[in-house]
Amino acid sequence: MNYFTFKEPYKEQDRTILEMNILPDKYCTFNCIYCPVSRTQYKHIKTDRLVHFEGLEDSLAELNRQIDTVHPDLVFINSLGEAVLNDALPQIISFIHERKLPVRLLSNGYPLALEPYKSIANTCEEVIGEIKNWQEKDFQLTQRPVSGYTLAQYRDNLLAFRHQYPGKFIFEATIVKGYNDSDEAAFWLAQLTADLQPDVLSILALTDKPFDKKLKISDERLQEINRIVRSYFTSK
Numbered sequence: 001m002n003y004f005t006f007k008e009p010y011k012e013q014d015r016t017i018l019e020m021n022i023l024p025d026k027y028c029t030f031n032c033i034y035c036p037v038s039r040t041q042y043k044h045i046k047t048d049r050l051v052h053f054e055g056l057e058d059s060l061a062e063l064n065r066q067i068d069t070v071h072p073d074l075v076f077i078n079s080l081g082e083a084v085l086n087d088a089l090p091q092i093i094s095f096i097h098e099r100k101l102p103v104r105l106l107s108n109g110y111p112l113a114l115e116p117y118k119s120i121a122n123t124c125e126e127v128i129g130e131i132k133n134w135q136e137k138d139f140q141l142t143q144r145p146v147s148g149y150t151l152a153q154y155r156d157n158l159l160a161f162r163h164q165y166p167g168k169f170i171f172e173a174t175i176v177k178g179y180n181d182s183d184e185a186a187f188w189l190a191q192l193t194a195d196l197q198p199d200v201l202s203i204l205a206l207t208d209k210p211f212d213k214k215l216k217i218s219d220e221r222l223q224e225i226n227r228i229v230r231s232y233f234t235s236k
């Protein structure tokens, strides 16, 4: 039985993007208080272990059909949690490559420095890594990671992955009101961004409903933080 799901294809500049989810439920190393999957019917499993799912053959057949119908320029693996936890990810990426298409992979970034996740991510043409906190206590409180995970290790993992990754690295920082929207937090983010030297930097407000009511910063504040981080980043 197919367990992949697909978004409506969309354009990004002049490229057609096919965005897909490769997890039947939410499997993630974190359980964020503002996770957009948290209010859905899906089961939530917090883990950093590889997971095996039945139905890969049917799922790849559906992916094949989608590619034939959409004719995308890129396949974006953006799942209900951490796509790297699907033990079939290498086969899925190979399948897309056999169709002569590049792959973009979204990860929260924590597993990217660890094997086998690092080697798998290295086969993708584009990888997105994220950050949503700058203080340990807030990381533990709001992202509720697997036991033993720390923000310092998270930062080191992003850097370790980035410094050996040959593809296009996209760094996505989400600004959450009351947690990482201070000037101090912006300077911390600026330093991390300068160290990462991403190919693409995206600094966003948290906009997922209903969490946006309490946790979305104003457009003006988002612009200010962008200014602080980008001026530091480009001046390095």
Ligand code: SF4
Binding pocket: 028, 029, 030, 031, 032, 034, 035, 036, 037, 080, 081, 082, 108
């Ligand atoms: S990292 Fe993303 S998918 Fe995982 S719990 Fe947090 S918001 Fe949800």
